[in-house]
Amino acid sequence: MSKARPTGEVIEGDFLDVAATLPRGTAALAYIDPPFFSGRKRSNRGDGPSYDDRWPGGPAEYLSFLRRMLEAVKPLLTPNGVIALHLDWRAAHHGRLELERLFTPQGFVNEIIWSYKTGGLSKRWLGRKHDSIHVFAAGRDYTFNLIREKSYLAHRYGYSNVEIHEDEGGAYTWTALRDVWDIPALRGNQLEYAGYPTQKPLALLKRLVECFTRPGDLVLDPCCGSGTALVAAKLLGRSWLGVDAGKAAVGLALQRLSEAKL
Ligand SMILES: C[S@@+](CC[C@H](N)C(=O)[O-])C[C@H]1O[C@@H](n2cnc3c(N)ncnc32)[C@H](O)[C@@H]1O
Numbered sequence: 001m002s003k004a005r006p007t008g009e010v011i012e013g014d015f016l017d018v019a020a021t022l023p024r025g026t027a028a029l030a031y032i033d034p035p036f037f038s039g040r041k042r043s044n045r046g047d048g049p050s051y052d053d054r055w056p057g058g059p060a061e062y063l064s065f066l067r068r069m070l071e072a073v074k075p076l077l078t079p080n081g082v083i084a085l086h087l088d089w090r091a092a093h094h095g096r097l098e099l100e101r102l103f104t105p106q107g108f109v110n111e112i113i114w115s116y117k118t119g120g121l122s123k124r125w126l127g128r129k130h131d132s133i134h135v136f137a138a139g140r141d142y143t144f145n146l147i148r149e150k151s152y153l154a155h156r157y158g159y160s161n162v163e164i165h166e167d168e169g170g171a172y173t174w175t176a177l178r179d180v181w182d183i184p185a186l187r188g189n190q191l192e193y194a195g196y197p198t199q200k201p202l203a204l205l206k207r208l209v210e211c212f213t214r215p216g217d218l219v220l221d222p223c224c225g226s227g228t229a230l231v232a233a234k235l236l237g238r239s240w241l242g243v244d245a246g247k248a249a250v251g252l253a254l255q256r257l258s259e260a261k262l
Contacts, residue, residue: 008230008234009240010257015222016069018243022241027220028081028214028217029219029220031219036087036091066091080141082138086132087134100136102136103138108135113131113133150174153170181207200225209233215236215237216239217239219232219241222243226256227254234262
């Protein structure tokens with residue numbers, strides 16, 4: 001049965017209020033990229049778009065926010081829907097526990113490590129250069145599309161049963177995608193950069209959408225910011241539903257969606 005033509009909507013508002021008005025049981029994938037508990041107002045330029053990541057009530061206030069967001073997303077998933085919660089070292093461990101509470105430990109699918117190389121050094125610890133995306137499924141029959149990636153070889157010995165290919169990077173084989181994704185962080189001079197603070201790269205979201213949805217499925221992003229996940233959904237023939245509390249974020253998401261051509 002062919003699904004309806006992909007379409008979408010972006011709503012301005014606090015997701016905790018908006019969620020009750022959204023259709024239940026329809027999202028195949030909910031990607032949540034909330035504030036990370038950085039304790040800062042996030043902005044790239046003084047007069048550019050920004051959002052608040054300050055929590056005067058400390059960890060308890062932040063955790064209550066995170067818990068309420070996840071609880072509001074859950075009923076919007078299909079019975080086999082997948083939730084992907086994107087955080088970093090500040091709160092990823094709390095997020096994982098909240099997801100286990102809501103989806104049971106058996107709902108765990110993957111902890112995807114997004115590995116990147118950005119500036120900034122510390123003399124006291126190793127560079128903190130990865131985020132975690134915790135993926136849990138609401139049911140056992142969730143969508144999972146196996147993607148293959150190139151694995152470059154240091155040498156050619158011992159590969160008698162595998163096909164070896166070659167390109168400008170050297171000799172490689174095709175292997176199943178691992179849960180560590182090396183994808184460059186966005187730079188200000190890239191075409192896709194919309195100037196939004198903590199904007200995620202399209203390549204990251206396209207990969208996530210490709211792994212866990214089928215064409216025509218609905219991708220929900222309750223903290224959509226500049227709309228990266230929504231653009232990925234559109235480009236891959238999925239429907240999209242974005243929500244953000246910020247007016248500028250919604251404006252950017254709508255603009256990027258209108259420019260994204262299938
Ligand atoms: C990390 S940013 C999302 C960035 C986005 N993934 C992108 O690539 O542009 C977090 C977003 O959550 C939004 N936000 C925070 N609290 C919210 C809430 N209660 N409801 C909806 N959006 C919220 C902020 O306005 C901000 O745009």
